[in-house]
Amino acid sequence: MECISLKNVVKRFGSVIALNNLSFSIPCGGRFALLGPNGAGKSTTMKILAGLLKPDYGEVEIMGMKPGMKEVKKILGYLPEDPMPYRILTVRENLEYIASLRGVPKEKVEEMLDILDLRQYEKIQAGKLSRGNQQKLSLALVLIHNPEIVLLDEPLNYLDIPTQEKVIGILKGMKSTFLISTHIMSIATRLTDHVIMISKGTVIWQGSIEELKALGKEDEPIESVVARMMDNA
Numbered sequence: 001m002e003c004i005s006l007k008n009v010v011k012r013f014g015s016v017i018a019l020n021n022l023s024f025s026i027p028c029g030g031r032f033a034l035l036g037p038n039g040a041g042k043s044t045t046m047k048i049l050a051g052l053l054k055p056d057y058g059e060v061e062i063m064g065m066k067p068g069m070k071e072v073k074k075i076l077g078y079l080p081e082d083p084m085p086y087r088i089l090t091v092r093e094n095l096e097y098i099a100s101l102r103g104v105p106k107e108k109v110e111e112m113l114d115i116l117d118l119r120q121y122e123k124i125q126a127g128k129l130s131r132g133n134q135q136k137l138s139l140a141l142v143l144i145h146n147p148e149i150v151l152l153d154e155p156l157n158y159l160d161i162p163t164q165e166k167v168i169g170i171l172k173g174m175k176s177t178f179l180i181s182t183h184i185m186s187i188a189t190r191l192t193d194h195v196i197m198i199s200k201g202t203v204i205w206q207g208s209i210e211e212l213k214a215l216g217k218e219d220e221p222i223e224s225v226v227a228r229m230m231d232n233a
């Protein structure tokens with residue numbers, strides 16, 4: 001079964017065509033990376049899937065439902081490129097607020113404080129946290145209800161290396177369907193096994209990470225393969 005599907009999606013911002021007949025699908029349980037050069041349309045795609053933007057044309061479905069529906073919100077975890085928790089609430093209050101909205105037990109708050117090493121900041125207002133700790137809290141807020149569909153836009157931005165490893169471990173341990181937008185190939189290769197590569201709002205290549213590696217010459221780094229594909233698009 002397909003858990004994420006876009007068919008012939010077009011999105012314009014004035015005269016800019018951000019998405020130009022974009023079509024792809026992700027089977028339930030799939031782990032996919034969304035790659036593309038700057039301005040390719042990755043964040044726009046994520047926002048459409050999260051129900052924040054409406055496409056001008058085309059069909060978008062999440063588990064057979066329209067993005068933005070209440071049933072979809074329940075099963076979705078979306079981390080935007082520039083996430084911002086509630087600045088005036090403390091770390092704990094942010095987690096308790098979202099836990100209560102999501103209807104998850106309070107124990108989940110304790111679990112998120114522990115697994116992301118946030119307990120030491122629990123009484124600090126989110127607006128006073130460092131950028132990396134804000135990112136950690138944002139990830140905790142996105143994952144607190146163990147979402148079936150996880151959309152992450154540059155999830156490891158600002159995180160120090162030990163935290164990156166921790167987050168990779170947490171995400172790897174989840175059975176959800178993943179779409180992760182990133183410019184960092186090691187994130188794609190460690191967290192996903194398939195790639196959708198877009199440029200100018202349309203898919204230019206899709207396949208497994210193994211197939212992508214196989215396109216390179218002997219010992220060619222995967223970054224070099226991807227750069228060539230994007231340059232030639």
Ligand SMILES: Nc1ncnc2c1ncn2[C@@H]1O[C@H](COP(=O)(O)OP(=O)(O)OP(=O)(O)O)[C@@H](O)[C@H]1O
Nearest residue numbers: 013016017018036037038039040041042043044045
């Ligand atoms: N709110 C907006 N208003 C006007 N143009 C926009 C808006 N959002 C995106 N665009 C344009 O749509 C195109 C796709 O942008 P998008 O942010 O989706 O790209 P991206 O692949 O996420 O880029 P990056 O890797 O640089 O973050 C770009 O040309 C961008 O300038």
